Amino acid sequence: MKTSLTRRQALKAGTLAASAAFVNLPSLFARSSSYNAEFVSMTDEERAFYYFEGQEGVKARLFANENPFGPSEKAIAAITNSLKDSYMYPFDERAELQRKIAAYEGVSEDHILLGAGSTQLLMAAGVAFGMKGGEIVISHPTFDSLPKYAEGVGGKLVKIDVDNGLNQQLGKMADAVNAKTSLVYTVNPMNPTGTQVSGQEMRDFCNSISSKAPVFVDEAYIDYHPEGLTASTISCVQQGKNVIVCKTFSKVHGFAGLRVGYCVARPDLLAKMKPFSTGGFDLSRPAVLAATASVDDKAFLSMSVQQTEESKQLLYKGLKAVGASVIPSFTNFAMFPIDMNGSTFLSRMKEKGVLVRSWNFKNQDWCRVSIGRKDEMEAFNKALAQVV
Amino acid sequence: MKTSLTRRQALKAGTLAASAAFVNLPSLFARSSSYNAEFVSMTDEERAFYYFEGQEGVKARLFANENPFGPSEKAIAAITNSLKDSYMYPFDERAELQRKIAAYEGVSEDHILLGAGSTQLLMAAGVAFGMKGGEIVISHPTFDSLPKYAEGVGGKLVKIDVDNGLNQQLGKMADAVNAKTSLVYTVNPMNPTGTQVSGQEMRDFCNSISSKAPVFVDEAYIDYHPEGLTASTISCVQQGKNVIVCKTFSKVHGFAGLRVGYCVARPDLLAKMKPFSTGGFDLSRPAVLAATASVDDKAFLSMSVQQTEESKQLLYKGLKAVGASVIPSFTNFAMFPIDMNGSTFLSRMKEKGVLVRSWNFKNQDWCRVSIGRKDEMEAFNKALAQVV
Structure with a gap:
C-alpha cells in the first residue's frame, strides 16, 4: 500500500497552487474574533477558514469530528x-x-x-x-x-x-x-x-x-x-x-x-x-x-457506532480510489498523508464545499477527515478525486 | 421602621424550634453530591436542602435569583x-x-x-x-x-x-x-x-x-x-x-x-x-x-424589569404586614433581617413550600428572597405571616 498520494498528483497540485488563488483566505481571516485560540484546539485562523456565511455551499462538514447521527x-x-x-x-x-x-x-x-x-x-x-x-x-x-x-x-x-x-x-x-x-x-x-x-x-x-x-x-x-x-x-x-x-x-x-x-x-x-x-x-x-x-441509551449508541462504520467504509473506498494510504481508523475520523501543502489542500477541498483539517508532522502533510453522513463521504470522495 | 422582627416573634420561633423537627434535614443532606461546593456560591448542604423530588410541593422557588419572566x-x-x-x-x-x-x-x-x-x-x-x-x-x-x-x-x-x-x-x-x-x-x-x-x-x-x-x-x-x-x-x-x-x-x-x-x-x-x-x-x-x-431585545428587557418591579411591590407589602424591615432593593431579590436562626427560618418556610436563603453577618440573621411571579410572592407573604 502506498504511503501517500503519487508524485504526479503532488506536482499537479503544486502547479495549480501556483497558478490560481482558489479561496480568498485573507478575507476569511478577517472574520477572526477574539475566540480563545491560544488554548483551544482550533486557532482563530482555522476557525475563520471554516466560516461559511450561513453554511451555504457546505456539502460536507468534516473538520471537527462531529457526529451527525446524534443526538438521539x-x-x-x-x-x-x-x-x-x-x-x-x-x-x-x-x-x-x-x-x-x-x-x-x-x-x-x-x-x-x-x-x-x-x-x-x-x-x-x-x-x-x-x-x-x-x-x-x-x-x-x-x-x-x-x-x-x-x-x-x-x-x-x-x-x-x-x-x-x-x-x-x-x-x-x-x-x-x-x-x-x-x-x-x-x-x-x-x-x-x-x-x-x-x-x-x-x-x-x-x-x-x-x-x-x-x-x-x-x-x-x-x-x-x-x-x-x-x-x-x-x-x-x-x-x-x-x-x-x-x-x-x-x-x-x-x-x-x-x-x-x-x-x-x-x-x-x-x-x-x-x-x-x-x-x-x-x-x-x-x-x-x-x-x-x-x-x-445502548440502542442509540450502538446505532451511532454502526452508522459511523458504514460511512467509514465509504471513505476507505474513496481513499483507495485515488491511491491514498489508509491509516486504519478506530474513531469517527481518519487520517491520511497528502503530497500537497496542507493549506492548499484544505482550500481546494473547501472550493468543492468539503471542510476537512490538515496537520504536518514527521515531515509529512496529513489530512484528517471526520466521518459524517454517507452523502458527506460521497461529496468528500468526489472532491478528493478532483483535487489530487 | 423596625430593623427586624419583634422579640415576641423571635421567642415564638425559638420555642417552636425546640419543640419540633419540622423538616428532616439529615435525610435531605444525604442527597448531597460532589458538586463543586468549595467554590461555587451554594454549598452541598444548601443545594441538598433545596432539593425537592420533582419539585413537587414547591409553591415559590425564591432561593437563586432566577427570573421566571424569561427567557423571551x-x-x-x-x-x-x-x-x-x-x-x-x-x-x-x-x-x-x-x-x-x-x-x-x-x-x-x-x-x-x-x-x-x-x-x-x-x-x-x-x-x-x-x-x-x-x-x-x-x-x-x-x-x-x-x-x-x-x-x-x-x-x-x-x-x-x-x-x-x-x-x-x-x-x-x-x-x-x-x-x-x-x-x-x-x-x-x-x-x-x-x-x-x-x-x-x-x-x-x-x-x-x-x-x-x-x-x-x-x-x-x-x-x-x-x-x-x-x-x-x-x-x-x-x-x-x-x-x-x-x-x-x-x-x-x-x-x-x-x-x-x-x-x-x-x-x-x-x-x-x-x-x-x-x-x-x-x-x-x-x-x-x-x-x-x-x-x-429592549421590549423584552423592559417587560422583564417591569414585571419584577410589580412583584417586588407585592413583596414589600408582605414584609410590612409582619413588621419586617425593608432594605430597599435594586435587584430581582431583597434582603431583610430575621429574629430567628437562619436555618430554622428556611426550614419553616420550606414546610410551606417556599424556598429562600439566609445569611448571617453583623450579628444578625438575614433572609434573601428572590422576586418571582406574583403567585410566588403571595405564597411567600402567606408563609412568612405564619412562620414569624
Whole structure:
C-alpha cells in the first residue's frame, strides 16, 4: 500500500497552487474574533477558514469530528420538554445526571466531575498539573487542549513522537516519566491519528506508570474502539489507581453543540482540578436533560457506532480510489498523508464545499477527515478525486 | 421602621424550634453530591436542602435569583429551530453572538470574553488575580464565587463590611488598596444585599482606583438599577481604564438554565483570564442562539424589569404586614433581617413550600428572597405571616 498520494498528483497540485488563488483566505481571516485560540484546539485562523456565511455551499462538514447521527430523539425530546424551565438553574437535574453517570461508569458520585464539554476539564487538568513548571508527558501529535493550557501556566511538555503507523509509543512515554513528571496525558483511541491501543496494553501502562505520576486518559472516542467500552481504563479508577479518565458526550452521543463532558477519578485527584472548574455549574439545563436521556441509551449508541462504520467504509473506498494510504481508523475520523501543502489542500477541498483539517508532522502533510453522513463521504470522495 | 422582627416573634420561633423537627434535614443532606461546593456560591448542604423530588410541593422557588419572566419567546424559538443542529459545535454562531454583544456594549470584539454563565468568568478572574498570593479587596458580604476561587489558589481576601444600610463602603475599600492588591471586586447592584451605588459614584471609584489595581465590576443585576444601564461602568472600559465589567444573561434575560455570561475589558486584561477560560467554547448551541436573539431585545428587557418591579411591590407589602424591615432593593431579590436562626427560618418556610436563603453577618440573621411571579410572592407573604 502506498504511503501517500503519487508524485504526479503532488506536482499537479503544486502547479495549480501556483497558478490560481482558489479561496480568498485573507478575507476569511478577517472574520477572526477574539475566540480563545491560544488554548483551544482550533486557532482563530482555522476557525475563520471554516466560516461559511450561513453554511451555504457546505456539502460536507468534516473538520471537527462531529457526529451527525446524534443526538438521539430521546435527547432532543428531553430538551423540547424542558424549554419552559430555562430560567431555572438545573441544580437537582445536574445531580441526577451525575448519579446516572456514576452508575453507568460503576463508581460512586464523588468520582465524577462534570464539565460543559471535556475542554473545560482538559483546561482544569492542564492548569492543575502544569502549574509550578510540572512536566507533562504527551504524544506528538496529540489532542492539544490540555497541553496548551498546561503550557499557559508554565508547564513543560515532553513530546514523544508517534511511530510510523501513527501509534502512540507507550513504552517511550513510560521511559520519559521521572521525578519532575506531574502528569502523563494519553488519548485512546488517538486524536488526530485515529489509531488505538488495546485495552489491556493501556491498562498495563496505567497500572505501571500511575505509581510514579498521575495518568490522564482521554477516552473521547472510546465507544469507537474495536473492543468497545471494554477497552476503557475506568477499571483502573475503580481499583483506586492514580488515573483520571475523561469522557465526552460530543462524539458518540452527537452532543458537540450541547457541551457535556466528565472526568472519572478518585476524589483526591478531582480535588486538584476543582479550583479550576465549576463542577458542572457551566452545564445548561437542555444539555443536562439531554445527557440524562442519552447516557445509557445502548440502542442509540450502538446505532451511532454502526452508522459511523458504514460511512467509514465509504471513505476507505474513496481513499483507495485515488491511491491514498489508509491509516486504519478506530474513531469517527481518519487520517491520511497528502503530497500537497496542507493549506492548499484544505482550500481546494473547501472550493468543492468539503471542510476537512490538515496537520504536518514527521515531515509529512496529513489530512484528517471526520466521518459524517454517507452523502458527506460521497461529496468528500468526489472532491478528493478532483483535487489530487 | 423596625430593623427586624419583634422579640415576641423571635421567642415564638425559638420555642417552636425546640419543640419540633419540622423538616428532616439529615435525610435531605444525604442527597448531597460532589458538586463543586468549595467554590461555587451554594454549598452541598444548601443545594441538598433545596432539593425537592420533582419539585413537587414547591409553591415559590425564591432561593437563586432566577427570573421566571424569561427567557423571551424569541429566545425559546431560536432554540427550538436549532435542535436538529445540536451535533455541531457552534463555531460561527458563537462568533456572531460575540459580535452582537460587542456592538451592544459599544466596544470591539476583542474586548469580549464569553463564558457559560458568569461563574466561569468569576472563576477565571479569581484564579488569575488570586494566584501568587495577591490581595483581593471585597465587600463583606458579597457574591462569593470570585473570592472563593481566589482563595483556592492562595489569594488573600481583604473584607470591608457593608454599612448599616447594607451598602458597600467604597471609600473604605479604596483605603484598603495597596501595593499588594491584585484586584478590587465590587458588585453593583449588590448581591446578596440588593443595595446599589450610583453610576457616577461607581465610575468615580473605578477611575480613581484603577490606576492602582484592576477593578472587577460584577454587573449581573445592572438592568434593575434605578438608573438602568446608564449606571454601568462600561464607559470606563471604553475609555481604556483598568476595569473589567462582568455581565450575565441569567438575570434580566431569564437564562439561568442556559448559561451565558461575558466580561468586557481591555484585551490585555482578558488575556490574564484566558489561561483559565475556554473563551466561550463551553457555551452550548441552544444558549448561543437564544442569547443572540435576546441580547438587544429592549421590549423584552423592559417587560422583564417591569414585571419584577410589580412583584417586588407585592413583596414589600408582605414584609410590612409582619413588621419586617425593608432594605430597599435594586435587584430581582431583597434582603431583610430575621429574629430567628437562619436555618430554622428556611426550614419553616420550606414546610410551606417556599424556598429562600439566609445569611448571617453583623450579628444578625438575614433572609434573601428572590422576586418571582406574583403567585410566588403571595405564597411567600402567606408563609412568612405564619412562620414569624
